[in-house]
Amino acid sequence: MNETMKSIVIHAPRDLRIEEHALPEVGPGQVLVRMAAGGICGSDLHYYNHGGFGAVRLKEPMVLGHEVAGHIEALGEGVESLSTGQLVAVSPSRPCGNCRFCVEGMRNQCLNMRFYGSAMPFPHIQGAFSEYLVAEVEQCADATGLTPGEAAMAEPLAVCLHATRHAGEMLGKRVLVTGCGPIGLLCILAARRAGATVSRPGSPARWEARGARPPPRRGTRRSRPPQRSPRSLRIAQRRATQTGADTARWRNPFAPTTACRS
């Protein structure tokens, strides 16, 4: 195996480079994963287009990517639960193990979470868009039987399952999903699986059939996605009410996906 690997590194807005990095060493309890597929998240696009989002800014070069899947290339000492060649979905969240939440077993609430491809802390947390990645065993979920692309969707799907759970009991409810990017589509699947009927903003005729005023056409100023302000939040909720939905879901690029009860 080569001593180096290629990584996709963002330096500044629109300054994306493919660089040679040293192959990482595999420690005890870790595995070396040969990357097979990676999803490009909205946050990756924000780093590429704007150098960050909100108050989060790139301050040093950073490898992008956190929605990834790959095959196990090598096992570290003591690893018995995984085998070489196995396809795994890799969780990008790496809790510190020391903070009060980690100690209490709420590792998902870790105060010092090291999330792949994040410029929130400094030094930045390097991402997963590399040919190889060293991961802890507990980050790897068996994805045998899936395609690498499907396995790479595990992280965004987890976001949507979380949103669905926040919305509460969905069986028999009507749900409005605005925005049909990957997260919106996965939210539709998650809501349907939870027993809901899903509406999404469709043609004006479809809105009028429900006795509701259709939203302005795409591209007009008023039709910007409801995502940035309390006012746009109210608009999203009003739209949900117009369709008779019990629950609305929208995409806020500066916060985890949110679901709310109207």
Ligand SMILES: [Zn+2]
């Ligand atoms: Zn993401």
Ligand SMILES: [Zn+2]
């Ligand atoms: Zn912690």
